[in-house]
Amino acid sequence: VRSFILVGQTAVGSPDFSLDDLPGSSGRLDILLRALQSALLISHGLRRDTLAYLVLLGTPGCPSVVRVDGRVAEFLRPDERSLGGRIKNALGWKSIRQDFSEDRQGIAVARGGIELAIADLEGSTPFVLEEAGVDVRAAELTAEHPTFFVGDHLGFDRGTRERIERLGATAISVGPIRLHADQAIVVLHNELDRREPLCATTTPQ
Amino acid sequence: VRSFILVGQTAVGSPDFSLDDLPGSSGRLDILLRALQSALLISHGLRRDTLAYLVLLGTPGCPSVVRVDGRVAEFLRPDERSLGGRIKNALGWKSIRQDFSEDRQGIAVARGGIELAIADLEGSTPFVLEEAGVDVRAAELTAEHPTFFVGDHLGFDRGTRERIERLGATAISVGPIRLHADQAIVVLHNELDRREPLCATTTPQ
Numbered sequence: 001v002r003s004f005i006l007v008g009q010t011a012v013g014s015p016d017f018s019l020d021d022l023p024g025s026s027g028r029l030d031i032l033l034r035a036l037q038s039a040l041l042i043s044h045g046l047r048r049d050t051l052a053y054l055v056l057l058g059t060p061g062c063p064s065v066v067r068v069d070g071r072v073a074e075f076l077r078p079d080e081r082s083l084g085g086r087i088k089n090a091l092g093w094k095s096i097r098q099d100f101s102e103d104r105q106g107i108a109v110a111r112g113g114i115e116l117a118i119a120d121l122e123g124s125t126p127f128v129l130e131e132a133g134v135d136v137r138a139a140e141l142t143a144e145h146p147t148f149f150v151g152d153h154l155g156f157d158r159g160t161r162e163r164i165e166r167l168g169a170t171a172i173s174v175g176p177i178r179l180h181a182d183q184a185i186v187v188l189h190n191e192l193d194r195r196e197p198l199c200a201t202t203t204p205q
Numbered sequence: 206v207r208s209f210i211l212v213g214q215t216a217v218g219s220p221d222f223s224l225d226d227l228p229g230s231s232g233r234l235d236i237l238l239r240a241l242q243s244a245l246l247i248s249h250g251l252r253r254d255t256l257a258y259l260v261l262l263g264t265p266g267c268p269s270v271v272r273v274d275g276r277v278a279e280f281l282r283p284d285e286r287s288l289g290g291r292i293k294n295a296l297g298w299k300s301i302r303q304d305f306s307e308d309r310q311g312i313a314v315a316r317g318g319i320e321l322a323i324a325d326l327e328g329s330t331p332f333v334l335e336e337a338g339v340d341v342r343a344a345e346l347t348a349e350h351p352t353f354f355v356g357d358h359l360g361f362d363r364g365t366r367e368r369i370e371r372l373g374a375t376a377i378s379v380g381p382i383r384l385h386a387d388q389a390i391v392v393l394h395n396e397l398d399r400r401e402p403l404c405a406t407t408t409p410q
Contacts, residue, residue: 030284043383079228079235080285177398178248186391193382
């Protein structure tokens with residue numbers, strides 16, 4: 001299983017944004033939506049071996065984490081508006097708690113910050129996407145359950161960076177040109193896909 | 206210079222679609238928009254060495270080609286709705302002709318099909334993204350001006366495929382798992398970025 005923790009410093013943890021203006025109204029949730037797309041979706045299907053966590057730290061609204069579990073999620077479409085609608089809907093559920101107990105069809109929401117995702121992935125091997133990291137093609141990536149921390153357009157705030165460092169995450173870079181988060185995830189997946197035998201877990205939705 | 210010819214079999218060549226429902230109203234122009242994003246945009250900037258052609262063959266509307274020239278384009282934002290708005294706007298210009306004479310700030314539109322893009326790129330070296338192609342990591346990619354043909358969710362129609370073959374295009378594949386067009390472009394760019402010295406042409410917008 002591969003996991004991605006997508007940290008949105010300004011992305012709102014409430015459904016109070018407009019699908020007609022995602023960049024302007026959601027604190028750049030659009031960046032995380034594109035990252036979610038590249039983490040989970042492939043041609044005519046879903047990556048059934050991948051989980052993505054959207055860590056939404058912006059205001060207004062409480063910090064929230066949305067977990068999308070590629071192993072069981074259904075009906076995810078790749079366009080931003082559709083994915084945004086799914087996340088907006090989930091953030092509006094009534095009984096969201098401080099754990100992932102509120103889980104419907106592979107989408108779960110909890111109130112809280114990055115610690116929720118870290119706790120949920122206990123025992124996994126942490127990596128972080130960073131320009132100064134080891135090139136992904138040279139990196140040791142044999143962990144059975146790798147977790148990749150990915151920042152947004154602002155990178156990571158200091159507290160988050162320190163937390164990731166304390167976890168002992170290995171820094172990985174994806175190439176000579178600085179890419180968007182979604183693009184970096186594509187390069188990373190491609191490297192992992194090449195190292196693993198073609199897995200039968202990438203089934204159509 | 207790198208060029209991408211993105212062929213949309215069903216994507217409409219008129220502005221008669223809704224930004225509120227790109228997948229449902231535009232003949233899946235959303236697929237080409239994501240491909241455009243990954244072809245031209247990088248973190249905090251544009252690829253100043255790249256051109257993208259959106260070949261829009263769907264109905265209603267006449268077949269049209271939109272050329273986005275990364276060398277001179279400005280104010281491109283990565284979200285689908287914003288890119289879709291730019292393309293919709295361009296498709297509505299009054300005096301579009303059968304050449305790219307209608308060109309504003311790096312976005313040009315012409316009425317016609319794939320031949321327009323092919324003629325515009327005369328002298329370039331053709332490649333085509335295909336599952337059965339040579340792995341991109343092993344491919345000969347030294348052409349000074351490579352042009353990459355990329356299909357949509359339906360692949361290429363027979364006529365287009367035959368035309369690309371007649372050009373003598375080299376088929377390139379990007380890995381063991383079948384990816385979306387935008388994802389395949391990211392992998393391809395990454396390979397090219399690694400082979401070329403870090404270029405100074407990727408300047409901020």
